[in-house]
Amino acid sequence: MKSAAPVGALALIAALGAFAALAQIAEADRKSGSAFMSAQTQQMQHDDGTNPGMLSALDGESLWKTKTGGADKSCADCHGEAQTSMKGVAARFPAFNEASQTPIDLQGRINLCRQDQQKDTPLAPESRDLLALSTFIGLQSRGMPTAPPDDQRLTPFRERGRALWSQRMGQLNFSCAQCHEDNWGKHLGSAPIPQAHANAYPIYRLEWQGMGSLQRRLRNCMSGVRAQAFPYGAQEFIELELYLAQRARGMPVETPGVRP
Amino acid sequence: MARALVNVPTKVKRGDVVEIKVLISHPMETGFRPDPNGKFYPRDILKSFACTYDSEHVFSAELFPAVSANPFLSFTVVATQTGVLTFSWTDDKDQTQVQTAKIEVE
Numbered sequence: 001m002k003s004a005a006p007v008g009a010l011a012l013i014a015a016l017g018a019f020a021a022l023a024q025i026a027e028a029d030r031k032s033g034s035a036f037m038s039a040q041t042q043q044m045q046h047d048d049g050t051n052p053g054m055l056s057a058l059d060g061e062s063l064w065k066t067k068t069g070g071a072d073k074s075c076a077d078c079h080g081e082a083q084t085s086m087k088g089v090a091a092r093f094p095a096f097n098e099a100s101q102t103p104i105d106l107q108g109r110i111n112l113c114r115q116d117q118q119k120d121t122p123l124a125p126e127s128r129d130l131l132a133l134s135t136f137i138g139l140q141s142r143g144m145p146t147a148p149p150d151d152q153r154l155t156p157f158r159e160r161g162r163a164l165w166s167q168r169m170g171q172l173n174f175s176c177a178q179c180h181e182d183n184w185g186k187h188l189g190s191a192p193i194p195q196a197h198a199n200a201y202p203i204y205r206l207e208w209q210g211m212g213s214l215q216r217r218l219r220n221c222m223s224g225v226r227a228q229a230f231p232y233g234a235q236e237f238i239e240l241e242l243y244l245a246q247r248a249r250g251m252p253v254e255t256p257g258v259r260p
Numbered sequence: 261m262a263r264a265l266v267n268v269p270t271k272v273k274r275g276d277v278v279e280i281k282v283l284i285s286h287p288m289e290t291g292f293r294p295d296p297n298g299k300f301y302p303r304d305i306l307k308s309f310a311c312t313y314d315s316e317h318v319f320s321a322e323l324f325p326a327v328s329a330n331p332f333l334s335f336t337v338v339a340t341q342t343g344v345l346t347f348s349w350t351d352d353k354d355q356t357q358v359q360t361a362k363i364e365v366e
Contacts, residue, residue: 049267052330055285058263209288209329 025181025195025247032251033194036185037260041206045258053135053204053256056128056211060136063129069120075133078117086140088147091253094242096153103157103238106134107213125232131211135202138255145252146199148245161243164236170227176240191260198244200257207260214241262286266347268361272339280311280319282347283332284357290325308350309333313363314343339365 034042044050064075064082079085093106104112110133111122123130148154166177179188180196187193201214208216215237219229230236267281284306291303303325310320319335337345342365350356 047267049265049281050283050332052283052285052332054265055263055283055330058265059285206328 025184027250030197030248030251031184031195032197032199032254033259034200034254034257036192036194037258041258041260045254051204051256051258053202053211053258056132056135056202056204057139057256058136059128059132060134060139063133064136069114069118071117071119073118075113078113082136082140086137088141088144090134090138090255091141091144091147092149094154094238094245095149096151101153102235103154103242105214105238105241106137107215108233108238110134110137126213126216128211131202131213134213135211135256138202138253141253142255143252145250146245146248148242148249154242157239158242158246160236161239161241164240165243170222170225172225174225176221196244197248197251198241199248199251200254200259202255203257203259205259211256214244262349262357264347264349264357264359266345266359266361268345268363270362271364271366274339274341274365276339277336278339278363279334279336280345281332281334282309282311282359283330284349285330286349286351288323288325288327288329288331292325304352306331306349306351310348310350311335311337312346313337314341315346339363341365 034045037045045053048054061082067074067077076082090106093109094103095109096102097104097108097112099112107125107130110130114120114122123133164176166175168175168178176196179193184193184195198214201217202211203217204211205217215232218237218240219232222229262285264282264284267283269278272278286306287304288306289301289304291300291305293301295301305325305327306323308320308322309331311318318337321333323331343363345361345363346358347360348356348358
């Protein structure tokens, strides 16, 4: 056993290496949240006649065509048919906004249009109308791969998102990565722990009995680890969304997703 | 009123048992949920659902506060003739939403 010490040291290095490797799920092992659901819930999502998110998408479709604000313009007046103009758009968000020199997510983009083009007041976060519009726009990218933009200006924000992802927080002192990278597939109580890919938002969550955005889901997890949740629209959320989009690169968009 | 999704197969054979799926958007407020000030949100639910097949009553259901928001119902009917299925939901204020779907029987 003369090599015991080096073996021990190697084991330690291997353990550290494994710890570092755990920070990223291999591309072949990536699974959408829907893969962790029961067959009934999957069926509910796949059938547009039973997916309750489609009710919100229909609301969004009528809002798309509704004239509003001081400019008395509808989304369709500038963008035309969403089926063509919005195809693949949701899959590319969050994106860099020239005017503010910061990244914005889809909801932020909708509200910018509302203020600048329609001359109307921004929609409140998680309001029925904002969720409906983002669901409708998201639906136009369904089945397309998540395609975060290769924009160098986004890199520092995305890196901050990556840091937040592995930042321990709250009274329980957990990071996102500890559950969703190191322990996915196991259970938390009776609920399976998914890999937390953000490819189906906005989702209809059965527990909420309604639609919710990715930020609502993130706030949910934050209160789960007993942390003080960031407010809606916080820069930290956009940074996390950027990192999550990068993490889910290439995974098909499922909007509107159904989750238990 | 509310938005509803009705799922009826359009073309079926005579005598087939067909599955009908209906989904409607409704908050189904139970009346037992307090607001931040402790006052209860008033009850607002859909209390009944009925389906008629060419004016013949084929299915009905009573709904209660324990039913989730956006209630989804699924049931079967025997396709006897080409006709119209009429679905109606009635809420606490006795307002009724009606939706129809055609079914073609060969």
